[in-house]
Amino acid sequence: MANTPQAKKRIRRNEKRETINMNRKSRIRSFIKKVETAVEAGDKKAAADALQAAQPELYRGVAKGVVHKNTAARKFSRLTKRVAAL
Template sequence: MANSPQSKKRARQSEARYAVNKARRSRIRTYLRKVEEALASGDQAAAATALAAAQPEMARGVTKGVLHKNTVARKMSRLSSRVKALATA
């Protein structure tokens, strides 16, 4: 347990930051789920709009330190290629 005032403050800050980061991760996952659902339905237009909405959220996750840059780049690339493949199919 935190004893000094500094360690108590750090514990409070850590809890607050954890809550914010958890909310950000949840928000990003929601956007990703919407893209996945649009892909599963086979609707290319809906998938493209869902991906366009998800990309800024994912990029914001990188700038806020919630997700790693390469992870987001990989996810964006794979999702965009799946949406593009849906258009040609």
Template sequence: MPNTTSAKKATRKIAARTAINKSRKTRMRTELRKVEEAITAGDIKVAQEALRKAQPEVMRAAQKGIIHKNTASRKVSRLAARVKALSA
């Protein structure tokens, strides 16, 4: 338990930030899952649309520090390659 006023405030801030980060990460994972499902189903149009919506979510997560910048780029790149291979 925090003893000082500043430590109590820090605990509240950490809890609030954790909730925000969790929400952002969940939103990102949901968008990635939609792309994966569209690729698995073989639906080109849905996969392209899902990728178009997922890319900004992933990059936003990287910008906010939820995931590393290179991890975000890797995920988007691999998904884009899979969608492109699906359409070819």
């Protein structure tokens, strides 16, 4: 258990950061899901629009340290390929 005031503050801070980061990851997943559903429906226009909306969200996650740079690049590349194949 945390004994020092610094350790107690660190625990409080970590809990706040955890909820913020979980919300960010959830938001990124939602944007990716929109692209995937549009691709599965075969709607190229909607998929392209969703992809354009998902890109800044993915890279914002990278900037905030929630997602690794290569993970975001890989996800975006795969989504782009799927949209282009429509």
